[in-house]
Amino acid sequence: MDKAHRHEELEEEAAKPFGLMGYFLTPGELMHACEKLKNAGYKDFDAQTPFPVHGLEKAMGLPPSKMPWIVLACGATGLLSAIALTAFVSLDYPLVISGKPAFSYQAYIPVMFELTVLFSAFGAFFGMWGINRLPMFYHPSMKHPSFPRATDDAFFVTVEAKDPKYDASKTRKLLEELGAREIVEVTE
């Protein structure tokens, strides 16, 4: 009984609409559609494309990426860590090498550089997946029957139901006007 109840609840949740999806066959049409959606006041919409379409973020009105700041912070951490590491190591157990002072910063610059780059790269790599909320192995947009084409040759647009302007019929009409194909309401 408990099980059945949970199942029911899941079904109910699953029935909740996530948004309307349709696709275009050229990046130009998609760009045009995104501009129109933006101008119509939609905020929660997204495009799924097989490659990054040049300039689409402007058409969608997306803010610039935050990645540089994450990387900058990580790079600074790397540099400071390297300075701390080399300073600690050379003072904790001083080795006299070719008569140079214990803390010969000149000789530590290569290591400082490498750790700065390493930390920055980690910041870029993990920061990017973090910001993008990936890995995410399930996403409602994957329910569109033609979704596999999003990584091949189709340019999808998804208007999400959580957008205040979302209206199942009006939004569908707008997408139809824009020439989207196979418009489907996908569920959560």
Place this chain on the structure above:
Amino acid sequence: MTTAALQEDTPGKRAPLVLGHRDFNAVTETVAGIVEKKTTPSWLVLLGLAVSVLLILLGSLGKLVAEGLGIWGLNNTVFWAWDITGFVFWIGIGHAGTLISAILFLFRQKWRTSINRAAEAMTIFAVMSAAIYPVFHVGRVWFAYWLFPIPNQMSMWPNFKSPLLWDVFAISTYATVSILFWYVGLVPDLATLRDRATTKVRSIVLGIFSLGWRGSHRNWLNYEKTYLILAGLSTPLVLSVHTIVSFDFAVSIMPGWHTTIFPPYFVAGAIFSGFAMVVSLMVLARKAYGLEGLITIKHLENMNKIILLTGTMVGYAYAIEYFIAWYGGNEYERFAFINRAFGPYKWAYWTMWSCNVFSPQLFWFKRIRTSIPAMFVISIFVNIGMWFERFVIIVTSLHRDYIPSSWTYFRPSLFDISTFLGSFGLFFTLFLLFLRFLPAVAISEVKGVMPQADPHAGHDDHGHDAHDDHHEEASAKADESEDEGDEGEEASDDAEKDEEESRG
């Protein structure tokens, strides 16, 4: 429209980067097809060959660990020879991959998209082949972790003033960043393969490795920025790696090693050898997998031009080094260079010059740089020459050092040769596995440089053609692009506003 006419890159009209693929799906089919079709017998034969050479490596290393470094031909005078030569050789090979993926990306060289994936894979495998040498040269490999600053029972730290320790940091950073960069590039293509998967297992495995990538533009935005940042990080990184490798020699006071041009000279040489390896591999791979439409003659010609450029830079370094050895007036330095050119190893020195400086000069001729057999032969010559360059630097400087009584002539032992040969087994095994199981061409990036990928395609389909009045055309275009950029806002000439919009 014949392909020959299409490939000509005349001023004002860029030759297309992709030939014979009319739409995006065709690119997917070509590249994904390689991974999805059945294993071919020829691939199995090649893999068998590579694995048998790999077994030679494993055997040689097993013997080395069991008996010690004495099995190599090293002696008191020549304490570094084939081992470090092999290390520098492989590290150098790897540099072209990073150059193609990062530096050419920063320079907006769109032709890189067809070759960057394979070149990056080559980088990673080359670094792995290189890493064998320092790791096993420490003798007791199970203590190799002493190279890292990990607290140990002796409460000692590694010597941070040693260039060999800088190498540890440089190589491990380089390997890590190369793998991250490569994987970031792979994710969208793995998603493509996932969406084409026909079996449950493939779909689950690819699903995991593609991290649920769905091509959302909100993700692409961060993705592209990250790609740019990783390219920006990899560029100084790749320079630093071979620079630090050159420091291994140049910080010493060994004549022939201590010369200030070593850092840029090593970097140029590394890129040179790496491009030669990419040309060798790509000539074979494009033929074997029918990638001629993606990796065109134009791609190969561009790489040959880079080989000519870097080969000439290497020649410059040889000449300047020689000149300054004389100009400096230091007896030891002068001797080291005379000994290189006319001493017992003169055969190696002149092999180096012939392969590295003279043979690429043939690429001045367009017929030769667009001829597949010619470029294949020259690229092999360059690889041989670059191995000899490191051998000449290392062995000829050491074998006649400051004390004439310890002068000697180095001869490699069987295990020197088998270890080096075996390292090719490791490299080719990994490369063949890569060709078979991963998309060898960056699918999403190639699509992005096709003419129909431009969202404004159609407006100016013939925009690159030569017109009578370029100026009129140019200003018309500027108007157009400005309007597009500022749509929805008042058309404004104010550059500051433009900046606000696109900053980040």
Place this chain on the structure above:
Amino acid sequence: MSQAAAMTAGRATGEKSKADDARKLPKDVGDTLTKAGMGLAVLGVVAAGAGYAMDAKRFAASYLIGFLFVATIALGGLFFVLVQHLARAGWSVAARRQMEWLAGLLPAVAVLSIPIFLWAHDLYHHWMGPQAATDPILQKKAGYLNPSFFYGRSAFYVVVWVALGLYFTRTSRAQDESGDAKLTEKMQAASAPAMILFALTTTFAAFDWVMSLDPHWYSTIFGVYVFAGCATSSLSVLALITVQLQQRGYFRKISTVEHRHDIGKLLFGFIVFFAYIGFSQFLLIWYADIPEETVWYHHRWDDAGWAKVSLAIFFGHFVIPFLLLLSRHAKRHAVGLSVGAVIMLVMHYVDLYWLVMPTFDHHFHFSVVDICGLLGPLGIAAFLVARQAAQGPLYPLRDPRLAETVKVDNP
């Protein structure tokens, strides 16, 4: 260096600067610019004369620095033109003409080099003077470091530069008239051998004119070091000219914020390259600690004054401009980029000063004569750039890749 001139010009024009995509500067602006340049040239020559009268010996060294300042900028301009043809670049068409103006200084560089040879016995007295005959080290290199070979080589360098400078600027101008795409192909074909000539002449000029000031000392990377200075200084001048022209609205349709960004990126790249080359040379010499090599750094570090100059180069030529131009916003911003460029130009002078002067002056002191030595060549160069700017088109009018350059975008 023509910034002052360009600013005067801008003030003079006022509203007229709205002529958005002028192919040429309006005549009145051009005249004002030429006049301002002429004024600077006269001022420079007068200052140079005064400097020479004050202290002829010091002036020779100061003039060498000023001459090198102009020569490196002109060579950097030539390098840029060559490398863009070599790479068949499209984006840089909008920036190429300004670099051609700089490469167009090379004939003047040839003339300006004459005093160096007149004063060679003062400047290079370490190896030209009588004491060289008894110096065992110098005896070994007398086959290279002897006056007649030195003059012959120097003549060869300047002849090559004049030839390359004239060929590439004239062919580009010829294309303005004819619109012949074949000319682009010709320049592309010529750029590869020209690059080899450029690399060799620049390297050996650096060895002969700068490194031989201290004839015992040697460094294989020295030519590359001087080349790095050519690149940063010429790109800085390019950035300043481009920003000035854009701000006055002259070729905004051709050269946009995207070109500013690209120039900024290249400048940033070469700042890092310069630091890399400078650090490589320093680290290797510092680490090996061989007296015959470290002496060069001792001259630049042991004296408290020179140590400060060394630190100033580290911070001013690398750290500060690096941090500034790291920002995308700064590279795209007219003021941000200009500040970076001005810092780099000032520091380029300091760097050349640091290369040359410690040989003559073991204790750092800056003299008014040094300013005179700079103003002479600089004033003449400013005049010549202003005149080229006033007389010719502002960009390669009919370059076949003009359509590409206006489409440049930095996502």
